[in-house]
Structure formats: structure tokens, C-alpha cells
Amino acid sequence: MVRNRLCAASLAVILTVPAGWARKPGEPIKPGWNLFSRDQDIQLGREYAAQISRQVQVIDNRELQDYITRMGRKLAATPEAGDYPYSFTLINDPSINAFALPGGPTFIHSGLILAADNEAQVAGVVGHEIAHVALRHGTNQASKAQFMQIPAILAGIATGSNLAAALTQIGAQGFLLKFSRTAEDQADALGARMMAQAGYNPVEMARFFEKLEAQGGSRAPQFLSSHPNPGNRVKAVEAEIAVMPRLSFTDGNQAEFERVKAQLAKLPPPRQQQQPNALSGGGASPSGTPAASQQRPESLNVxxxxxxxxxxxxxxxxxxxxxxxxxxxxxxxxxxxxxxxxxxxxxxxxxxxxxxxxxxxxxxxxxxxxxxxxxxxxxxxxxxxxxxxxxxxxxxxxxxxxxxxxxxxxxxxxxxxxxxxxxxxxxxxxxxxxxxxxxxxxxxxxxxxxxxxxxxxxxxxxx
Ligand SMILES: [Zn+2]
Missing domain, CATH: 3.40.1000.10 (Mog1/PsbP, alpha/beta/alpha sandwich)
Structure with a gap:
């Protein structure tokens, strides 16, 4: 009974939350409530990035990595990106996707570049990813969903444990990859602002999302399943652009972009490997505890x-x-x-x-x-x-x-x-x-x- 009443009450509260989502174009967007410190975001991202780098195929080509790093740094240098130690890594994966971890490590699939028409479209997706980092969406969502376990983990840090492994154990890592519609809407808007500040035409973000959505069906690009459309995505980005100061924008150097695409198209298909569902493979997972009735109650020497x-x-x-x-x-x-x-x-x-x-x-x-x-x-x-x-x-x-x-x-x-x-x-x-x-x-x-x-x-x- 109590539970039912709680559910009804909390539903009312949840329904009022998207008020924050009906944000006005151009309004400042700030990170939400978070149990983690900024430094813990950075630590967590480093730990996950190390796991991921072992599971994906990082493209072993200096020129291509330099290209993506140069592009990413233009976005990372904008005020909206916050001062995180961003890194940009191009991986050999034909699916259309990119993802960023708390604190800045950002991974871009080769398939994303191959699907884009110009550098500005890639910058649109990377800007969106960086916005998730700057707005601390991963740790914000983990904080909200598991806010009793997370203080325990953070207190456990004092005893020198691995943050990523601890989150994996309580199953909190899923929140780091899939965000709420509010978070997606914010990342679109902030990403578009970063693009403009970096000199990229933000309209290309909206155009690229339109293109991805048009693919739809069972072949829907991976990016759209991990970053779902918050509703009227293209219109919302256009509304954001409408209130931006008019600057001169570029789509990037088209000749260079075509050269990069040609090089990527020649890459051999990635070796068959477990899908980089990167965050679930890592930590040790306990294989079930024996029936409690078989055991004496555990006690601690406190x-x-x-x-x-x-x-x-x-x-x-x-x-x-x-x-x-x-x-x-x-x-x-x-x-x-x-x-x-x-x-x-x-x-x-x-x-x-x-x-x-x-x-x-x-x-x-x-x-x-x-x-x-x-x-x-x-x-x-x-x-x-x-x-x-x-x-x-x-x-x-x-x-x-x-x-x-x-x-x-x-x-x-x-x-x-x-x-x-x-x-x-x-x-x-x-x-x-x-x-x-x-x-x-x-x-x-x-x-x-x-x-x-x-x-x-x-x-x-x-x-
Ligand atoms: Zn997203």
C-alpha cells in the first residue's frame, strides 16, 4: 500500500521534471546534481578508457589520429567544453557512433566519418559527446539512480579501490552510456554552441541527425540508439542556432576530409571481436552468493x-x-x-x-x-x-x-x-x-x- 502511494507521488514529481527540458534556446545549461567530484569524473573516465582501449581496435595511423585530435581540440577549447583533459581516439568500427567517458576520453568510430558529408558533421557528433562530458551527464545519472551505493563507493575510494570496477559491481555503469531525453536535448544544444564557437557551421549537426534518422528501420545507426532523439531534435537544434550570434562558419576543409575518408575506406574490416559494449566487460563479476540460510550471519569487527x-x-x-x-x-x-x-x-x-x-x-x-x-x-x-x-x-x-x-x-x-x-x-x-x-x-x-x-x-x- 505504502509503495503504491509512493509510486503515484513520485510519478507526479517525475512528470514535473521535464520542465527543465523545455529549455529556452540560448539559455545557460549547467551540470546537474552530482555525488562525484570533478576529479572523480576524470579518474573514472581514465579507468574506463583503459578498459575500452583493450577491447576496441584503435586505428594505428598517426595522420588519421592527428586529424581527429585537431578537430576535437577545436571543440574542447571552447568555453562551454569546460576544462577537462579531453582526448580523441579514432577506432576501426564501421558502425555510425561515437562516445565519450566522464572527464573527457572520446572515441570516434570510423563508420561515423564515412557516413558524414563534411568535417562539420563529424564535429556535430563530437560536440554532442563533449557536451555530455562538460555537463557530467554520466555521473549525474549514476548519482540519481544509485545514490546510496555511490557514497559507499566514494568512501571506499579512501581505502584505495578502483572506481570503475566498483561501479561495474553495482551495475551503475550502464548509466554512463545511455542518457535521458533531457540530457540528449542539452547535449545537442551545448554541442551546437561549441561548434559555432569553434567556427563550424552548427546547421551541419541538424543536417547530419536528419540524415541518420532517414536511415531508420532495423539499420538505424548505433548513435541514435545510444543517444535517442529527445523529440524534434532537428527543430530544437535549429532553434538554438537562431539565437546564436552570426559568425562566419565553415564546413571544414573538404579536400582534406575526402582524403581522410578515402584512407578510412581502405582499412581492413575490424578483426572479429566481442562487441565493445565496453563498460560491461571490465570488472570482476561475482558469480552468485550461496544461499543465505546455509550460512551464519556475517558480522564485522566494528x-x-x-x-x-x-x-x-x-x-x-x-x-x-x-x-x-x-x-x-x-x-x-x-x-x-x-x-x-x-x-x-x-x-x-x-x-x-x-x-x-x-x-x-x-x-x-x-x-x-x-x-x-x-x-x-x-x-x-x-x-x-x-x-x-x-x-x-x-x-x-x-x-x-x-x-x-x-x-x-x-x-x-x-x-x-x-x-x-x-x-x-x-x-x-x-x-x-x-x-x-x-x-x-x-x-x-x-x-x-x-x-x-x-x-x-x-x-x-x-x-
Ligand atoms: Zn547523447
Whole structure:
């Protein structure tokens, strides 16, 4: 019952989100909410790029690689591209596609160039890809979908783990390749602006999309399945162009482009290989865990929380926490983990917080209402944690003289064979809902109550 009501409520919230999609041409486009720092985007992209380079056939031709790099750098040098360490790699693959990883590594299929009529059309697709990087769409979507697992992973980083492998384990990597319609619309618009700033005629982006869409049917280019049409794609790009300053544009050096195409056309077909569904092949995948009933419940050697507290003072929030715990992820990140180091574990299911708390801001669209925003947040939690369910109605509370809600949830503990008790605290803030999820195995929750109460009681906001 509770779940049904949650679904209906969250549907209403989701339906209001595309308000952001009905963006006006020329309006500034900014990256959305993100649990990762910029540096973590870069780290993640490097790790994935290393995996991908082993799975695709990078074209071994200096002249061709220099060509694509020169073109890509013109786009990467524009203000809208942000200051990421972009790289451009041409791979031997006849399908019409290109993709970019968080932080900048960009891969362009030979088939994309062969399908294009001029350099500006290729620049249109590459600009679109770079826009996904600059707008941090990959980590934004992973953050939204799995925002309880990701703080655990980011906290796990402190213990020196591989970010890409950890995301692969929780299945979050899929979000890095397929984006929402809003993200696609934004990437089209920002990509078109980059083209114009780099001197390429942005109309060629719209023309190329038109051409790809015309192919349609079962032979639809791969680019369109990984970057679906957000609706009226060509018209939206044209509307964007209409508000741009009139500059002099080029389609690129046509003679040079034809020479590049001729060279690519002569490449031997790629060796038969597993399809570079690059992001799924990488990390070690656990091959099923034995039935829990066969095993004793797992436990961790976590020292009990100290009764002595120390103060955390951040730019936006401060609170007390036990002096044998740590606060992770406070630098440039939208969330933090407050936990004993031994309570952040890595097991067959990936990283997870078994004891401690995760806090952050959950951005809420449209009109603010604590009860509705809390329901939307719980729906996101359940999306990323299918075993999770709500076990109480929200209770009213006060935090730093503001109204707050407390909601009980239960789910599977990352400790094998154990249930987990969670208490979600939500407080309305100017930029969204401030939340803290308190986490402990169900049968030990009582031992942590006093600690959690003190963290909640001591919370103070900067404004
Ligand atoms: Zn896209």
C-alpha cells in the first residue's frame, strides 16, 4: 500500500521534471546534481578508457589520429567544453557512433566519418559527446539512480579501490552510456554552441541527425540508439542556432576530409571481436552468493561508537560525530559519509556502508514541500535498493529550529544474512532536501541510537 502511494507521488514529481527540458534556446545549461567530484569524473573516465582501449581496435595511423585530435581540440577549447583533459581516439568500427567517458576520453568510430558529408558533421557528433562530458551527464545519472551505493563507493575510494570496477559491481555503469531525453536535448544544444564557437557551421549537426534518422528501420545507426532523439531534435537544434550570434562558419576543409575518408575506406574490416559494449566487460563479476540460510550471519569487527564526540564544521552544515568515526567525501562533493572506517565494507556485492550515515542534498524540482520531496527521495532510494521498504509513516521532528521528518526503512544489510535498519531524516533547505540516512544492522540498531540521536540533534545549517 505504502509503495503504491509512493509510486503515484513520485510519478507526479517525475512528470514535473521535464520542465527543465523545455529549455529556452540560448539559455545557460549547467551540470546537474552530482555525488562525484570533478576529479572523480576524470579518474573514472581514465579507468574506463583503459578498459575500452583493450577491447576496441584503435586505428594505428598517426595522420588519421592527428586529424581527429585537431578537430576535437577545436571543440574542447571552447568555453562551454569546460576544462577537462579531453582526448580523441579514432577506432576501426564501421558502425555510425561515437562516445565519450566522464572527464573527457572520446572515441570516434570510423563508420561515423564515412557516413558524414563534411568535417562539420563529424564535429556535430563530437560536440554532442563533449557536451555530455562538460555537463557530467554520466555521473549525474549514476548519482540519481544509485545514490546510496555511490557514497559507499566514494568512501571506499579512501581505502584505495578502483572506481570503475566498483561501479561495474553495482551495475551503475550502464548509466554512463545511455542518457535521458533531457540530457540528449542539452547535449545537442551545448554541442551546437561549441561548434559555432569553434567556427563550424552548427546547421551541419541538424543536417547530419536528419540524415541518420532517414536511415531508420532495423539499420538505424548505433548513435541514435545510444543517444535517442529527445523529440524534434532537428527543430530544437535549429532553434538554438537562431539565437546564436552570426559568425562566419565553415564546413571544414573538404579536400582534406575526402582524403581522410578515402584512407578510412581502405582499412581492413575490424578483426572479429566481442562487441565493445565496453563498460560491461571490465570488472570482476561475482558469480552468485550461496544461499543465505546455509550460512551464519556475517558480522564485522566494528568497534562500538565512542561516547566522545568531535565537531565537523563544513561550509553548509555542521554536526557532532563520534571521535572514532570519520567524515568522508567532504571535498567538492554533494554528499558525505559519516562512518567508522571498518563499517565501510567491500564484499561480493560491491562497496557498502554497514554502519554509519550518509548525508547530502537531494535536489527537488518545482514547488517545495517536505512531505512530497521526502517521498520522491525515498522512491529514488528504492530504485537503487530493490530490497528496501518503508516501515513507518513519517514522524515530525525539529532540526536546528526547522521542521524535519523521520522515516523508518528496512532492507538487506551488506552483511550476508543480516537485515538492516535505516532511519531517514529529511529537512527542507533552499536548494533541496537535506537528508541523513542512518544505517546499522537491525539487531544492533539499538546500540547506535544514541550516536545517531546526537548527530541529528547537533545538526546546524549555515543559513
Ligand atoms: Zn547523447
Amino acid at each position: 568497534p562500538p561508537p565512542s561516547g566522545r564526540f568531535r565537531a565537523y564544521r563544513g561550509p553548509n552544515v555542521s554536526f557532532n560525530y563520534p571521535d572514532n568515526w570519520e567524515v568522508f567525501g567532504t571535498q567538492n562533493s554533494a554528499n558525505m559519509t559519516i562512518a567508522p572506517r571498518a563499517g565501510v565494507i567491500q564484499n561480493a556485492n560491491g562497496h557498502a556502508i554497514a554502519y554509519g550515515a550518509v548525508a547530502g542534498i537531494f535536489p527537488s524540482p518545482g514547488r517545495r514541500n517536505l512531505a512530497n520531496d521526502t517521498r520522491a527521495l525515498i522512491e529514488q532510494l528504492i530504485d537503487g535498493n530493490p530490497g528496501l521498504r518503508v516501515t513507518s509513516n513519517p514522524r515530525r521532528a525539529r532540526v536546528d529550529r526547522r521542521s524535519a521528518l523521520l522515516t523508518d526503512l528496512q532492507g538487506e544489510s551488506p552483511l550476508r544474512g543480516q537485515r538492516e535498519q535505516n532511519v531517514l531524516l529529511t529537512v527542507e533547505r533552499p536548494d533541496g532536501v537535506f537528508y541523513v540516512v542512518f544505517i546499522a544492522p537491525e539487531r544492533e540498531f539499538g546500540d547506535y541510537q544514541r550516536t545517531f540521536d546526537e548527530i541529528a540533534r547537533s545538526l546546524r545549517f549555515a543559513n
